Amino acid sequence: MSSMRNSNRSLTYAQALYEATRQEMERDSGVFVFGLGVDDPKGMYGTTLDLHKLFGADRNFDTPLSEDAMTGVAIGAALAGMRPIHVHQRMDFLLLCLNQLINIAAKSSYMFNGAVSVPIVVRGIIGRSWGQGAQHSQALHSYFMHVPGIKVVAPATPHDAKGCLIAAIRDNNPVVFMEHRMLYGNAGIVPEEPFATPLGHARTLTAGDDVTIVAISHMVVEALRAKHLLEEVGIAAEVIDPVTLAPLDMDTIAASVERTGRILAVDNSWTMCGTSAEILAQLTERLQGKRQFRAARMGYAPVPCPTTKPLENLFYPNAKTIAQRAYSLVKGNGASWDPAVSEATEISEFKGPF
Amino acid sequence: MTNFTDTAQLESIYRSLYRIRRVEEKIIEVYPSDAIKSPVHLSIGQESVAVGVCSVLKPDDIAFGTYRGHALYLAKGGDLKRMIAELYGKRDGSAGGKAGSMHLIDIGVGVMGTSAIVATTVPQAVGYAFALKSRKSKSIVVSFFGEGAMDEGVSYESLNFAALRKLPILFICENNHYAIYSHVRDRMPEPNPCERAGVFKIPAQKIEHGDTFKIRAASEKAVDKIRAGGGPRFIECMTYRWRDHVGPEEDRRWKYRSDAELDEWIKRDEVARIGGMLGSDARRAIEREVDAEIAEAFAFAEKSSFPGPAELGTNVFHA
Numbered sequence: 001m002s003s004m005r006n007s008n009r010s011l012t013y014a015q016a017l018y019e020a021t022r023q024e025m026e027r028d029s030g031v032f033v034f035g036l037g038v039d040d041p042k043g044m045y046g047t048t049l050d051l052h053k054l055f056g057a058d059r060n061f062d063t064p065l066s067e068d069a070m071t072g073v074a075i076g077a078a079l080a081g082m083r084p085i086h087v088h089q090r091m092d093f094l095l096l097c098l099n100q101l102i103n104i105a106a107k108s109s110y111m112f113n114g115a116v117s118v119p120i121v122v123r124g125i126i127g128r129s130w131g132q133g134a135q136h137s138q139a140l141h142s143y144f145m146h147v148p149g150i151k152v153v154a155p156a157t158p159h160d161a162k163g164c165l166i167a168a169i170r171d172n173n174p175v176v177f178m179e180h181r182m183l184y185g186n187a188g189i190v191p192e193e194p195f196a197t198p199l200g201h202a203r204t205l206t207a208g209d210d211v212t213i214v215a216i217s218h219m220v221v222e223a224l225r226a227k228h229l230l231e232e233v234g235i236a237a238e239v240i241d242p243v244t245l246a247p248l249d250m251d252t253i254a255a256s257v258e259r260t261g262r263i264l265a266v267d268n269s270w271t272m273c274g275t276s277a278e279i280l281a282q283l284t285e286r287l288q289g290k291r292q293f294r295a296a297r298m299g300y301a302p303v304p305c306p307t308t309k310p311l312e313n314l315f316y317p318n319a320k321t322i323a324q325r326a327y328s329l330v331k332g333n334g335a336s337w338d339p340a341v342s343e344a345t346e347i348s349e350f351k352g353p354f
Numbered sequence: 355m356t357n358f359t360d361t362a363q364l365e366s367i368y369r370s371l372y373r374i375r376r377v378e379e380k381i382i383e384v385y386p387s388d389a390i391k392s393p394v395h396l397s398i399g400q401e402s403v404a405v406g407v408c409s410v411l412k413p414d415d416i417a418f419g420t421y422r423g424h425a426l427y428l429a430k431g432g433d434l435k436r437m438i439a440e441l442y443g444k445r446d447g448s449a450g451g452k453a454g455s456m457h458l459i460d461i462g463v464g465v466m467g468t469s470a471i472v473a474t475t476v477p478q479a480v481g482y483a484f485a486l487k488s489r490k491s492k493s494i495v496v497s498f499f500g501e502g503a504m505d506e507g508v509s510y511e512s513l514n515f516a517a518l519r520k521l522p523i524l525f526i527c528e529n530n531h532y533a534i535y536s537h538v539r540d541r542m543p544e545p546n547p548c549e550r551a552g553v554f555k556i557p558a559q560k561i562e563h564g565d566t567f568k569i570r571a572a573s574e575k576a577v578d579k580i581r582a583g584g585g586p587r588f589i590e591c592m593t594y595r596w597r598d599h600v601g602p603e604e605d606r607r608w609k610y611r612s613d614a615e616l617d618e619w620i621k622r623d624e625v626a627r628i629g630g631m632l633g634s635d636a637r638r639a640i641e642r643e644v645d646a647e648i649a650e651a652f653a654f655a656e657k658s659s660f661p662g663p664a665e666l667g668t669n670v671f672h673a
Contacts, residue, residue, distance in 0.1 A: 032488075058488050064518065069477040069511030076418075076481020079466060082488070084481075099508075103471050104478065109672040112459045112467045113450035117672035148670050172672040 011190040013155075013183045016162035017047040021085065023194040024169045025055050028083060031169060032059040034070070035087030035123075044087055045125075045184055067096035074120045075105050083119050083169055091124030091178065092138045105174035106149035117172040121165070125179045126217065126268065129350040130312065132181075134304035139217065139269040144176045145246040145278065151199060152246040154178040154268075156220035158188040160243055163197025170196055178245075180218040180268065182346045202249035204256065208236030211326050212256040214279055215239060217268040222344065225319035226326060229339045235330050245275055253279060254286045257293050262329045266317055267299040274299060294329050298322060319344065365640060367409055367566060368632055371625045373644045374401045374425045377434065380648055381424075381441065382602040389656070390441045392454030397425035399564075399596035402624040403528045404429035406569030406591075407496060410577050416464045416486075418479035419498040421456035422595075423468035426498055431463035434651045444658035451661050452669075472533075473499060473506035476525075480512045483521035483586075494522040494580050501590075502533035504547045510554075513586070517554040520585035524576050525551065527590040534599045535610035551588035558588035566624050594619035 011019065025031045032055075033048050039060050043049025051060035063070050067088070074084040088094055094101070105118045127136040144152045151173055155164045161179070168175040205220070206227050215223035220241045227237040238256050242248055257263045263283060265276035276297040287293060298317040305315050320341045327337045342348070378396045385394070397404070400422070408417070408429035419426040427437060433448065440447030441455050448459050449467075459467040466482070469475045479497035486493055503509050504527065516523050527547045531538050538545040548558035557579075561568045569591050576587035596616065598605035606613055629637050 064511065064514055066508075066511035066515065068508045069480070069515060072474065072477020072508065072512065073481035073484060073515060076478035076483070077485040077488075078481075079478065080416075080482045080485030080489075082485045099471065099474060100477065104469065104474055108467060110669050111449060111453045111457050113452050114669040114672065115449070115459055115461055116467065119672075151671075 007191070008189055009192055010187045011158050011162075012185055012187045013158045013161045014046050014185070016158040016190045017165055017179070018049065019190070020162040020165040020169075020194070021048065022051065022054065024166055025051065025059060027194065030082040031085065032082065033085045033087060034061050034063055035089075036063060036065065037089060038062060038087050044089065048087065067093050068100060071097040071100035071122070072104070074122075075100060075108075075118055078118045078120045079116055083121075085121045085123060085169065087123045089125055090127050090136045091140055092135050094122065094124050094140055094176070097122070098143070101144070101150065101174065101176070102147050106147045109173065110149055118174050119172045120174050121168045121177050122174070123177045123179060125181055127354075128180070128182050128218070128316070129347045130309060130352060131307040132305065133307040137305040139178065141176065141178050141216070141245050142269060142274040142278070145248070145275060149173070150246065151175045151244065152178065153199060153244050154217045155243060156183060156217055156241050158186065158190045160197055160203075162190050163195050164199065164243065166194055167196040167199050171199065178217060182218045182350070183221070185346055186221070197243070199244045200247045200249055201244065202240050202242045202252040204252060205239045205241055206237065208238040209260055210236045210330050211262040211264060212238045212240060212253070212260045213264045213266060213322065213326060214253055215241060215266040216245070216275060219266045219268045219317060219322075222317060222319045223266055223322055225341070225344065226322035229319060229323040229341060230326055232339065233327065233337060235327065237326055248278070250279075250282050250286070254283060257283055258287060258291045261291065261293045263293060263295045264322070264326050264329055265295075265297045266322055267297070269299055270302060271297045271299040272302065296325055296329055298325055363409070364628070364631060365636060367405060367570070368628050368637070369640045369644060370405045370409070370429050371401050371566070371628060372641060373648070374405070374428050375625045376644055376648055377428065378424060380652060384652065385602040391443055392441050392456070393600050394441070394455045394602065395422040395600050396595070396597045396602065397422055399619060400528060400530055400593045401425050402564045402566040403526065403569060403591045403593050404498070406566045407498075407524070407526055407573045409570050410574040411496065412493070413463055414493050416466060416479075416482055416493060416495045417498065418466045418475040418482070418495065419468045420472070420475065420500060421468055421470040422500070423458050424455070427458045427460065427465050427468075430465045432458060432460035432465045434647060435654045436460070438651045438655040439658045442655040442658065443660060444655055445661045445665070446654070446658040450665065473503035473509050475499070476503060476509050477512045479523060480516045480521060483516065483523040484519060487519070487521055492581065494524060494577060496524045496526060498526045498528060500533070501527055501529040501531070501538050501545070501547060503527070504550065505533070505541055510550070513551060513554045513556060516586040517556050520583070522580050523586045524573065524580055525556070525586060525588040527588065528593055529590055530593050530595045532595065532599070532611065535608065537611070547590045548588065556586045556588045558590065560590040560592065562592050563622055564591065564593040564624055566628060596620060
């Protein structure tokens with residue numbers, strides 16, 4: 001590493017994840033990475049590339065196809081004082097880990113009254129574009145948010161990808177770390193030195209008085225594009241990225257909605273019993289009798305994800321549909337508007353296969 | 355059992371067996387009072403497995419077990435007062451009253467938290483063994499589970515990884531024949547846990563009749579091999595639960611097993627058999643001491659206070 005720190009250095013989201021992991025492995029010999037394919041020549045899109053060459057085969061290794069037991073292995077190693085990072089190339093595979101994560105990892109600190117801690121990081125990458133289909137595109141954060149004792153983080157920027165991953169590794173609790181394939185190529189300024197972004201704090205990305213848009217994971221990028229479209233019609237949107245979903249920073253969200261009187265919660269998943277529902281429920285509890293507000297939610301269409309492009313395009317919210325929904329919230333439900341917008345470049349330029 | 359060392363070992367083994375038996379008999383006695391508001395899965399009849407295995411372990415060896423965990427907890431050296439206080443739901447319990455009988459823990463003596471979900475601690479034991487090996491520790495891990503765990507897929511994933519990585523772990527399959535009321539022959543085309551372990555090239559051995567000394571001897575040999583870097587070993591210990599799956603009752607009235615089968619195992623009682631090997635004075639001295647310790651533990655639990663309302667929310671997350 002250069003001794004001259006470049007304060008404006010730019011990294012992609014994937015590079016930021018790699019740098020966070022490598023720096024934490026340098027700092028703490030108890031940190032290790034494992035999961036299907038982490039030490040293969042592709043190195044999990046570069047995020048774990050060749051870490052075994054730097055730190056040894058016991059600290060970055062491939063596993064049998066045994067997600068259930070390997071999650072238990074992570075917990076057992078954590079009980080012994082290590083800090084495992086268990087990587088899943090698609091978040092859908094976390095469904096095979098639920099028993100260990102929910103029955104053991106989330107409960108051990110409480111059930112054993114603080115006698116043990118389970119400092120594990122479970123990285124799950126949401127797949128998208130193109131043709132990932134029903135089993136390679138799911139975002140399961142709300143499953144984990146439901147259960148006390150587990151933290152859930154979903155960084156949207158390279159800066160947060162690095163800072164939150166470092167914070168997750170150093171945290172003494174199980175952390176589900178949700179990444180998005182469409183964010184991997186996005187670049188942004190990331191400090192070279194290791195830094196931990198405190199978990200549990202939302203980021204207000206743009207200031208605006210007309211409508212609050214809370215967006216999650218890749219939807220943050222789409223919401224920021226929507227914000228620019230809305231400017232064309234004189235609507236100022238305040239875009240908030242919760243960054244951490246559990247614990248959820250409702251103070252920041254509620255303060256914004258109290259001011260704007262309008263909330264659009266855009267999830268990178270389904271709306272039913274999801275994060276957007278939780279946000280609206282908590283806003284209602286906090287603001288009823290104090291501030292009237294209008295509310296709407298957006299998320300995946302209520303169907304399994306189709307692979308064919310014309311249907312897949314309808315499955316996800318995008319900058320245009322987000323802007324339109326925000327417009328009707330502000331102008332009244334009857335109001336419609338058809339902004340000219342092209343598909344997001346990370347989606348249109350994706351060449352596959354995975 | 356003639357020389358001093360053997361007599362001392364014999365007394366130590368009897369003390370451990372008798373202590374577990376009497377603790378559970380005291381639980382049965384107290385249970386109708388409803389002072390213990392926790393489902394109990396008694397080890398009566400199965401004491402010899404935990405006692406035989408733990409008699410060859412060192413204090414810093416690690417044990418993972420199941421919700422039928424009283425015997426393991428006590429045999430490995432778990433604090434009796436804190437265990438009883440935990441069953442009573444009291445603040446001084448091993449988990450501050452938040453866990454009960456199914457989730458005992460005493461990490462100071464290497465008893466990791468037990469689980470009520472069959473087979474869930476098996477991969478954790480493997481993970482702990484991975485950490486020990488990575489850190490070149492001399493300690494080993496023992497994973498206790500019932501034959502019911504051999505119905506669960508995660509057990510095979512765990513055996514596979516332990517063998518693949520040659521981890522320092524001893525798998526102890528406590529085969530008590532029944533998963534609640536379901537006999538092993540109704541769950542496996544062939545009840546052959548050892549052969550199943552053998553598929554992963556894990557040396558496996560079956561011990562019949564719950565024989566404490568044979569369990570101890572097999573464990574000693576296995577533990578030596580594991581400590582020498584030989585990778586995992588597997589021992590299936592045939593045993594039998596005398597009481598109901600859960601709760602303090604006898605369960606003959608449910609007729610899911612024959613009286614003759616149960617009576618044959620009761621006739622083989624290891625507590626009585628090994629007690630009979632001691633001189634009557636020595637035996638009585640042990641029993642007096644243990645009875646006094648148990649009385650003290652239950653009195654301690656009675657006197658301990660319940661957790662206060664503020665403790666509902668503590669330790670959800672670890673600082």
